[in-house]
Every structure is written in structure tokens, then in C-alpha cells.
Amino acid sequence: MLRWVNSSISRKIGGLSIILLSFLIIMIIYSMIGLQQIRSEMIELAEVDTPLTEVVSEIELLQLRQHILIELFRQTNHKPSNNNINPTDIHQQLESYNQHLSEQMYKASAIIESGIEKGRIRFKQEQHQLLLTSMNKLHQVRLAFEKSFMASIQAMLTGESINWEHLEQQDQQLDDELGKLLNHLNALTVSTAIYTEKHESNFMIMTSILGVCAFIIGLYLTQYTIQYFRQRITQTRDTIHLFRNAIEHREVVDFEVDNNIADERDELSQFEHELKLLLKQFSHEIISRDEIEKQLIELATLDKLTGAYNRHKWDEQLKMQLNLASRGAKLSLLLIDADHFKKVNDQYGHEVGDAVLIKLVELLKNRLRETDTIFRIGGEEFAVLIKQTEHEQSLEIAKLLQTKIDTYRDASLPHFTVSIGITSYQAGDTTTDFFNRADNALYLAKANGRNRVEVV
Ligand SMILES: Nc1nc2c(ncn2[C@@H]2O[C@H](COP(=O)(O)OP(=O)(O)OP(=O)(O)O)[C@@H](O)[C@H]2O)c(=O)[nH]1
Numbered sequence: 001m002l003r004w005v006n007s008s009i010s011r012k013i014g015g016l017s018i019i020l021l022s023f024l025i026i027m028i029i030y031s032m033i034g035l036q037q038i039r040s041e042m043i044e045l046a047e048v049d050t051p052l053t054e055v056v057s058e059i060e061l062l063q064l065r066q067h068i069l070i071e072l073f074r075q076t077n078h079k080p081s082n083n084n085i086n087p088t089d090i091h092q093q094l095e096s097y098n099q100h101l102s103e104q105m106y107k108a109s110a111i112i113e114s115g116i117e118k119g120r121i122r123f124k125q126e127q128h129q130l131l132l133t134s135m136n137k138l139h140q141v142r143l144a145f146e147k148s149f150m151a152s153i154q155a156m157l158t159g160e161s162i163n164w165e166h167l168e169q170q171d172q173q174l175d176d177e178l179g180k181l182l183n184h185l186n187a188l189t190v191s192t193a194i195y196t197e198k199h200e201s202n203f204m205i206m207t208s209i210l211g212v213c214a215f216i217i218g219l220y221l222t223q224y225t226i227q228y229f230r231q232r233i234t235q236t237r238d239t240i241h242l243f244r245n246a247i248e249h250r251e252v253v254d255f256e257v258d259n260n261i262a263d264e265r266d267e268l269s270q271f272e273h274e275l276k277l278l279l280k281q282f283s284h285e286i287i288s289r290d291e292i293e294k295q296l297i298e299l300a301t302l303d304k305l306t307g308a309y310n311r312h313k314w315d316e317q318l319k320m321q322l323n324l325a326s327r328g329a330k331l332s333l334l335l336i337d338a339d340h341f342k343k344v345n346d347q348y349g350h351e352v353g354d355a356v357l358i359k360l361v362e363l364l365k366n367r368l369r370e371t372d373t374i375f376r377i378g379g380e381e382f383a384v385l386i387k388q389t390e391h392e393q394s395l396e397i398a399k400l401l402q403t404k405i406d407t408y409r410d411a412s413l414p415h416f417t418v419s420i421g422i423t424s425y426q427a428g429d430t431t432t433d434f435f436n437r438a439d440n441a442l443y444l445a446k447a448n449g450r451n452r453v454e455v456v
Pocket residue numbers: 305337338339340341342343345349350351352353354357378379380446450
């Protein structure tokens with residue numbers, strides 16, 4: 001069953017088509033055999049039933065002739081002078097009647113014998129026996145009638161009295177026997193016709209059942225094919241939908257892809273498998289490209305040495321934050337400059353100077369909130385934008401930073417200090433106004449002895 005489920009689509013549909021085709025072939029063969037049988041039964045009807053019907057009609061006519069013959073004989077005997085038929089004529093007619101009856105009986109037995117030989121007479125052994133007995137009886141009765149009739153003619157010719165009672169008895173007996181034979185022959189033709197009719201109706205029922213079965217199989221095959229394709233296409237559409245959603249939300253699509261069974265599956269499963277692999281790989285690439293882009297943007301906006309934002313980012317952020325401040329947001333600017341940094345470089349070397357700058361930014365980051373951004377705007381000069389904070393509080397932060405740096409000690413670094421100029425946004429400030437006020441404050445801090453905070 002699993003092999004069937006996993007087999008290719010062409011094999012699945014091919015398998016079902018073979019079942020349907022085999023069924024149709026069986027149906028056609030059955031119909032041909034059935035039609036052939038019905039045809040032979042029709043021939044049988046034509047070969048047995050029709051001549052037998054003719055014999056029956058002939059015997060019925062002979063029955064009539066028998067009655068007429070007796071009546072003629074009666075009239076000739078009653079008024080011989082008024083009748084132009086003489087006993088010789090009656091004798092001849094009797095012989096002709098006998099001959100005809102014998103011929104019809106011979107014909108009937110020949111038809112039945114030949115029918116039985118060819119296997120076309122479908123009646124029971126007892127029926128056959130009954131027919132033969134009836135014929136024998138008829139033969140004997142006919143002989144007795146002939147004998148009695150001949151004796152009566154002879155009596156009429158010699159003027160003796162005729163035994164009418166006996167003749168009429170023989171006539172009646174012959175009539176009865178003829179009637180019985182006719183009944184047997186009729187029953188035979190009727191049973192043949194009934195058999196054929198029954199066979200025909202069985203054939204029609206069987207053909208109809210086979211037709212309905214073929215229709216159901218065909219319908220199921222069509223339904224199965226449509227359903228199968230619809231289900232698989234829906235699955236693939238869901239996979240693509242999942243992928244699209246994941247990409248929209250910038251998430252990695254984690255399809256379950258079973259590599260081991262991929263080769264054993266049908267074409268649609270293999271297609272789905274390949275699609276999932278492709279989408280998975282594609283999503284990974286999109287996400288990693290996003291990561292790279294993010295890193296590139298970060299790199300483009302960060303200062304390589306200290307990790308603080310660079311001058312380019314500073315210009316952009318200063319404008320943006322000032323814009324927000326003009327709409328009511330609180331904003332303070334700290335300009336931080338390392339004191340006598342030239343001396344550090346000169347005395348300890350440029351590398352130590354770099355290390356001092358790195359440490360300086362690290363100390364600033366440690367004391368600031370995530371939202372307060374640090375920019376390196378010159379060699380040893382930094383700016384900090386403090387958002388959503390009152391001026392007094394910003395001043396406190398500036399003093400705290402200056403003190404922390406002053407009190408910081410590291411055996412591998414020289415002691416260093418910073419001067420800080422601070423200002424807060426004032427209504428109508430341009431970037432230049434805002435920056436210049438902070439710069440003036442820094443200048444004051446430098447001028448007033450460094451390692452201190454000044455406000456403007
Ligand atoms: N090591 C190092 N030094 C730098 C860097 N950028 C600027 N400098 C140095 O920083 C020094 C700045 O010196 P100045 O502008 O004279 O100021 P200062 O010596 O700090 O004195 P004041 O600012 O007046 O206290 C210069 O010697 C620059 O070479 C850097 O990235 N690394």
C-alpha cells in the first residue's frame with residue numbers, strides 16, 4: 001500500500017486506468033459472448049419454433065379435415081342419391097388424410113430429433129418422453145380409426161349396417177390424441193421462447209450492472225485524479241504562502257525536509273521537496289543578506305576605533321533630534337573633549353592614545369542609557385545626545401561622567417580626564433545655535449582649568 005502511495009503519478013493513474021480498461025475488456029467479452037448466445041438462440045427459435053408452428057397449423061387443419069370427412073361419410077350414407085361423392089372418394093380422402101398426418105408427425109419428430117442432436121431443444125427428458133408417447137398413442141389411435149372407417153365404408157358398400165357408435169368413438173379418440181399432441185408441441189415452442197426471453201433479460205441485467213460498475217470506476221478515477229492534484233497543489237500553495245509570510249516578517253523558514261525519502265516519492269512530492277529546499281535556502285540567503293546589510297549600515301555609521309557613531313551619523317541624528325525637540329521632546333547635548341591628549345600621545349605613544357579613546361567611550365557607554373547616543377565628532381572630541389531628560393538631570397549626568405572618568409584607574413593606561421560643555425534645547429534653536437552653545441560651554445570648561453563641566 002505504501003509503495004502504491006509513494007509510486008509516481010503516472011504509475012498511480014496508469015494502474016487505475018488498467019483496472020478500468022480490464023473491466024471494460026471483460027465487459028466487451030461478456031457482451032460478445034452473451035450476444036452470440038442470444039443469436040444462436042434466435043437461430044434455434046427460427047430452426048425449431050417456426051417449422052414446429054407450421055406443423056401445429058397443419059395438424060389443426062387435418063383435425064378439421066377429419067371432421068369434414070366423417071360428416072361427408074355420414075351424408076353419403078344418409079342420402080346416397082343426393083350426393084355426388086361416392087365411397088371410393090371418401091376412401092381416397094381417408095388415405096390422403098392418413099398420409100398427411102403421418103407426414104406431419106414424421107416432420108415434427110424430425111425437427112425435434114435434429115433439435116435435440118444440435119442441443120437446441122431445451123426441454124426436460126420427461127417432456128421428450130411424453131411427446132414420444134403421445135405420438136405413438138396417436139399412431140395407434142389413427143390406425144384404429146382408419147380400420148374402423150374402412151370397415152364402415154365396406155359396410156356401406158355391401159349394404160350392411162354401420163357401427164356409428166364405434167366410428168364416432170374412434171373419431172373422438174383420434175381428435176383427443178391430436179389435441180394432446182398439439183398441446184405438447186405448443187408447450188415445447190413456448191418453453192423455447194421463454195428460455196430465450198429469460199436469457200435476454202439476464203443478459204440485459206448483467207450488461208447494465210457491468211456498465212454501472214465501469215461508470216463508477218471511471219468516475220472514481222476522475223474524482224481521484226482531480227482530488228489528488230487539488231490536494232497536492234494546495235499543499236504547495238501553503239508552502240509558498242508560509243514562505244512569503246516568513247520573508248515578510250524577516251524570519252528563517254524552517255520547513256521539515258526529509259532528504260531520505262525524497263527519491264522514493266512521486267513527481268509532485270519530489271517537486272514539493274525541491275521547492276522546500278529552494279525556499280529554505282532562499283530564506284536563509286535573504287535573512288543573511290539582511291544581516292549583512294544591517295552590519296554594513298552599522299559599519300558605515302560607526303567609528304572604527306571606538307565603536308561610537310561617526311560624524312556622518314552625527315549630522316543626521318542632530319538634525320532629526322532637533323526636529324523632535326522643536327515639537328516638544330526634551331534634548332540635551334554634551335560635548336566631551338579629552339584633556340591634553342596631545343601629551344598622552346607624545347608621552348605614551350599613539351597606540352596608548354587609541355586605547356585611552358576606546359576606554360573613554362566604554363566608560364561613557366556604561367554610564368549612559370541605551371537611548372543616549374555617543375558620537376565621535378573629532379579626533380579626541382565626542383558628543384552625547386541625551387533624550388527625554390530635564391536639563392538639571394542632564395547636567396547631573398554630565399558631572400557624573402566627568403567624575404567617573406577622572407576617578408577611573410587602569411594600570412595599563414595613563415590617568416586621563418575630560419572637559420564637558422553642556423546645553424539643552426531652547427525654542428527656535430537651529431543646529432548651529434544648539435551646537436555652538438555646547439561648544440562655548442566646552443570652551444569655558446577648557447578655559448576654566450579642564451576636567452570640569454560648564455553649562456551655557
Ligand atoms: N592616539 C590618537 N590620537 C589622536 C587621534 N585623533 C586625534 N589625536 C590627537 O589628539 C591630539 C589633540 O591635541 P589638541 O587638539 O592640541 O588638544 P589637547 O592636546 O587635547 O589639548 P586640549 O584639548 O586643549 O586639552 C592631537 O595630538 C592628535 O594627534 C586618534 O585617533 N588617536
